[in-house]
Amino acid sequence: MADKVLLITEEFPPCVGGAGSVAFQNARELGRRIEVSVLTRRRKGTRELAIGEPFSVRLVQTVPKVWAFPFALKLRQLDLSLYDIIILNDIGAAYAAALALTDEELERSVVYTHGAESEQILSSPTLRHRLSGISFLYWRAIQKCNCIIAVSEFRKGQFVDTVGVDSIGQKTSVVYSGVDRSTFYPDSANIRGRHDIAGHTDILLSASRLVERKGYADMLEVFTELHRAGHSFHWIVAGDGPYRNTLLRNVEQAGMSPWVTWVGELSKDVLRTYYSSVDLFWLLSEFQEAFGLVYLEANACGTPVIGRELGGVSEAIDDGVNGFLVANHTDCKKILAERYYRKIKRKDILDWANTLDVEATVHRLRTVMNEVATSTEFSEKDI
Structure with a gap:
């Protein structure tokens, strides 16, 4: 032994x-x-x-x-x-x-x-x-x-x-x-009031180091197209990195600034409150990620996820059970527009996180x- x-x-x-x-x-x-x-x-x-x-x-x-x-x-x-x-x-x-x-x-x-x-x-x-x-x-x-x-x-x-x-x-x-379930679990905190987000608006969260290939350009394109089509979403971006200023400028140029909130790098305890309060976590990384722990952290807080079907992310997301795997931003836009993530059962999300805790x-x-x-x-x- x-x-x-x-x-x-x-x-x-x-x-x-x-x-x-x-x-x-x-x-x-x-x-x-x-x-x-x-x-x-x-x-x-x-x-x-x-x-x-x-x-x-x-x-x-x-x-x-x-x-x-x-x-x-x-x-x-x-x-x-x-x-x-x-x-x-x-x-x-x-x-x-x-x-x-x-x-x-x-x-x-x-x-x-x-x-x-x-x-x-x-x-x-x-x-x-x-x-x-x-x-x-x-x-x-x-x-x-x-x-x-x-x-x-x-x-x-x-x-x-x-x-x-x-x-x-x-x-x-x-x-x-x-995923560490002593750190990431459903939290009763309410960030909607903290950021003055209307009750009828679904909140999307992304959290990562802000580098270009984490998929933020694709996500901004999806987010912009959904807003222009009349869908009500608010996007919270957590993290920092070399792509931040470029992304901030692109958000402003797209006219999306009123619906995007920047919260910077968060401690794990604070990040838990955000995971728990949003309707969906999404990150369309273009990297061949070795795994997808960030998706499991969101799941452990009871939140469904969307990730790109690439690399080890496919092992962190069971499509249709704890979230969705997408091949491109068109697939992602459809899931968001139709609110498919609302159909995923919270119990299934938490059960999935338990198997990989x-x-x-x-x-x-x-x-x-x-x-x-x-x-x-x-x-x-x-x-």
Whole structure:
């Protein structure tokens, strides 16, 4: 059994990102059941963030551009025999571990793959990647590790196809990034009054980093066409990023400013009140998203969703059950115009979120970890 875990991650809150969120979530949920230690980069606020959490944190003071070497040095100072499993949460962690760990230590490791960055390092490394040796070392990590975890079936397919090695595919498992039901749940807050939105107007919400390929141009086109056709909607946009000023300008040029509200980046607790108060969450991302956790967060608050049928989003949305998958903005416009989302049962939405909550996904992670620990024990006995 895996009772003591070392989780190594280059990215960790308050550094925002999908990999860091998964690391924090896994550390918290695993820490409620077993002993978990997190090794991550020293950042302002990380130690304070961990106060009261069921895991311990070790911080590494790093140097820009050569940060992996202090990481590796710290790893060599630890007694790694104390840990049943070592989780390498991201590429940075795998890089540092491949620098520092022996083959036997890597065989007790689990490597996470969150996005297509790993394929770029393996198949199309930059000059910097080649000079730093990261491609070679990352390859060593995934070859020697006991198991690779992908955050969706789509992500697994991407990774295995790129690597093209049967043995890598055979040891790659899927563990979804579950939604935290202690943070996201139906909330009684009323944002309609807060933003002075009329009772007969349906509220749409989008929340993401504001970058062009998250689908905001398509959504604005749909929203504008619906308004000009006489449909009553109000759109709330949460988040910030480099596309914000362009989107703001495009909204003004389309004459939609009275019906679009900007709320900026929101804490998870505040975001929960928005998810719970709106009629629909929509995000038509053009990225090959590894998964679609943001849709599950909305579902956990009882809200139906619309997402583009692309990448791992198709695994987060069961079409017609918790929301809708669309191929283009024409499909999306029809769903909105006909108010099809009103026909989705709230119970079905919440039931779907329950099947992919953090408790279920961490149970799956523990199963994988125990299999790794068991296989390692037998291997050591053979020796």
